[in-house]
Amino acid sequence: MTGPSREWATYWRSAEMPLEAMYASFLRHRYHRHSxxxxxxxxxEHGAQTFTCRGAGHTSAAGMVMAFNPDDVHDGHAAHEQGFTYRIVHIGGELLTDVIADVTQRSAGSPLFAAPVIDSPALAARLRRLHTALSHGAGPLERDELLHTAVTALTRLAARTPARPPALPRTPAVAHLAAKTRQLIHDHYADPISADALAAWTGASRYAVYRAFRTTYGLAPSEYQRQLRLRAARRLLARGHPAARVAAEAGFTDQAHLTRWFTRSYGVTPTQYRLARAD
Structure with a gap:
């Protein structure tokens, strides 16, 4: 459970593949920008939630499907005072590789969905069956079959609606500057990094670095660094490491700092995630 009595969340994750599922109901919880x-x-399932993604606002009402490509930056909160209840499944790109290549002629990891909200009762039903099977301990064969049918339906839908190409940086110089900044953050995500250090590394001004990075990746450098830390924390927690140790290894100030951002981004605490039932 999280938050007030009308808010709760349960989490499931696979011990053997990049596959996770959450079932939650939120009234006041607001997701911070994350990916x-x-x-x-x-x-x-009930109510409605509103969120921003790819520079625009969207609302998912009861029966609608939300589809996020890898690294799609989004937030989210209840659209009205009744709150919302929803199920979500996170599927690693490697589990979609064969189907994506066969149906869309694209590679896994590339954007599939032009819009992050899909009004398809049939697709919603497939995802609900998959989520229920995962969270209620379905056997490996049933799980894999439901995963395959859901992924096939999703990619076929994407193939019928060509994905909107990602916004391109204004110049190759902007792309190069952003990529160079990104590499330094990747190499030192757990370490303190200052704006001056990024400027010195890239040979550009602090303002130029910030503008290029935000334009290219949709997040400020500090937000991107926090995303890398949160992803590292998820991996460590999934291996059973305690939250205090994870906070130190992933670059957070302390356990409270990790807990605050983990909950704001994922809707569950680090301990809830670590203890999630896995197959």
Whole structure:
């Protein structure tokens, strides 16, 4: 459980593949801007939630599907005072590789969905069956079959609606500057990094670095660094490491700092995630 009595969340993750599922109901919780390494597919069951993604606002009402490509930056909160209840499944790109290549002629990890909200009752039903099977301990064969049918339906839908190409940086110089900044953050995500250090590394001004990075990746450098720390924390927690140790290894100030950002980004605490039932 999280938050007030009308808010709760349960989490499931696989011990053997990049596959996770959450079932939650939120009234006051507000997701901070974040992204996932996976494809993420949510089904709103009650109420409605509103969020921003790819520079625009969207609302998912009951029966609608949310489809996020890897690294799609988004936030989210209840659209009205009744709150919302939803299920979401996170699926690693490697589990979609064969289907994506066969149906869309694209590689896994490339954007599939032009819009992050899909009004498809049939697709919502497939995702709900998959989520229920995962969270209620379905056997490996049933789980894999439901995963395959859901992924096939999703990619076929994406193939019928060509994905909107990502916004390109204004110049190659902007792309190069952003990529060079990104590499330093990747190499030292757990370490303190200052704006001056990024400027010195790239040979550009602090303002130029910030503008290029935000334009290219949709997040400020500090937000991107925090995403890398949170993803590292998820990996360590999934291996059973305690939250205090994870906080130190992933670059957070302390356990409270990790807990605050983990909950704001994922809707569950680090301990809830670590203790999630895995197959």
């Amino acid at each position: 996932h390494e996976t494809y993420s597919f949510g089904v709103t």
